[in-house]
Amino acid sequence: GDSVTQMEGPVTLSEEAFLTINCTYTATGYPSLFWYVQYPGEGLQLLLKATKADDKGSNKGFEATYRKETTSFHLEKGSVQVSDSAVYFCALPAAGNKLTFGGGTRVLVKP
Amino acid sequence: NAGVMQNPRHLVRRRGQEARLRCSPMKGHSHVYWYRQLPEEGLKFMVYLQKENIIDESGMPKERFSAEFPKEGPSILRIQQVVRGDSAAYFCASSRLQGRRENEQFFGPGTRLTVL
Numbered sequence: 001g002d003s004v005t006q007m008e009g010p011v012t013l014s015e016e017a018f019l020t021i022n023c024t025y026t027a028t029g030y031p032s033l034f035w036y037v038q039y040p041g042e043g044l045q046l047l048l049k050a051t052k053a054d055d056k057g058s059n060k061g062f063e064a065t066y067r068k069e070t071t072s073f074h075l076e077k078g079s080v081q082v083s084d085s086a087v088y089f090c091a092l093p094a095a096g097n098k099l100t101f102g103g104g105t106r107v108l109v110k111p
Numbered sequence: 112n113a114g115v116m117q118n119p120r121h122l123v124r125r126r127g128q129e130a131r132l133r134c135s136p137m138k139g140h141s142h143v144y145w146y147r148q149l150p151e152e153g154l155k156f157m158v159y160l161q162k163e164n165i166i167d168e169s170g171m172p173k174e175r176f177s178a179e180f181p182k183e184g185p186s187i188l189r190i191q192q193v194v195r196g197d198s199a200a201y202f203c204a205s206s207r208l209q210g211r212r213e214n215e216q217f218f219g220p221g222t223r224l225t226v227l
Contacts, residue, residue: 032214043117043202044154044218089153093214096167097206098144098156 002027002094006102009087013080013109021075021105023064023090033057033066033073034099036089044089047075080109113138115219116185117203123225124193132188132222136205143186144216145178148200160186193226200224 006023013019025033032051036044048057053068064075073090090102116135124130136143141161146154147170159167160180171178175193180186190197200223204216 034215036218043115043220044204046215046217049215094156096169097142097159097214098167098170099146099154099204099214099216100156101153103153 002031002092002100004090004092004100004102006088006090006105008103009106011105011107013107015082015109015111016079017109019075019077019080019084019107021088021090021107023073023075023102025071025073025090025092027071027092027094030068031092031094033064034091035062035064035073035075036091036101038087038089038104040086047088080107082109082111085109115203115205115217117219117222119222120220121223121225123227125227126194127192130190130193130197130224132190132201132203132224133185134188134203134205134219135185136203137207137217140205140207140217142206142208143180144204144206145186145188146202146204148202148221150199154202157188190224193224195226198224198226 003026034049035047037047048059050057050066056065062077087104087106089104091099094100143160145157148154156170158178175191177189200221202221203219206216
């Protein structure tokens with residue numbers, strides 16, 4: 001079945017550091033891919049998405065490129081801020097409309 | 112344009128009581144999904160509903176859990192005879208379209224259930 005694997009956290013960084021969160025997937029066909037972010041005590045917000053191979057999703061300085069050849073959708077940001085501290089989830093829509101999530105990666109950015 | 116609404120935001124129940132969680136989808140959305148997030152874990156799909164129909168309940172525990180999305184009113188996730196292991200955050204999401212490429216789901220703020 002469809003699945004998503006993302007690197008485990010927590011990831012602790014200093015402000016202005018470079019962030020990468022790895023995400024790989026297994027899926028039939030070519031689904032859209034999503035990154036969601038969950039700030040402390042809140043629900044999930046869609047951060048960015050890509051709908052086909054080689055698409056690059058971007059938002060708030062974050063980027064991720066849909067790589068069909070490596071079945072990956074790694075999230076990157078060049079210079080993180082304290083306000084980026086959150087849990088990040090990679091996800092894809094599996095059969096039957098449900099979203100399949102990775103386990104989440106907690107990111108802590110220190111001043 | 113209001114987002115997905117969930118209430119209550121926090122719910123405390125004693126073992127054996129019933130928990131009722133409500134979700135109002137975004138305006139114009141007819142697809143509703145429920146997910147559960149156990150402490151320190153990712154989200155797991157529970158059930159997918161359209162108005163008056165359960166489309167996929169493959170993630171729902173076989174006993175004590177039920178869901179509905181009536182013609183009028185919010186979607187309800189009901190947990191009967193709660194146990195401590197039901198303590199979790201329950202998130203509702205809605206979407207306007209279906210199909211894997213278009214299926215962007217918008218999430219509510221969640222209901223955090225604590226069972227004493």
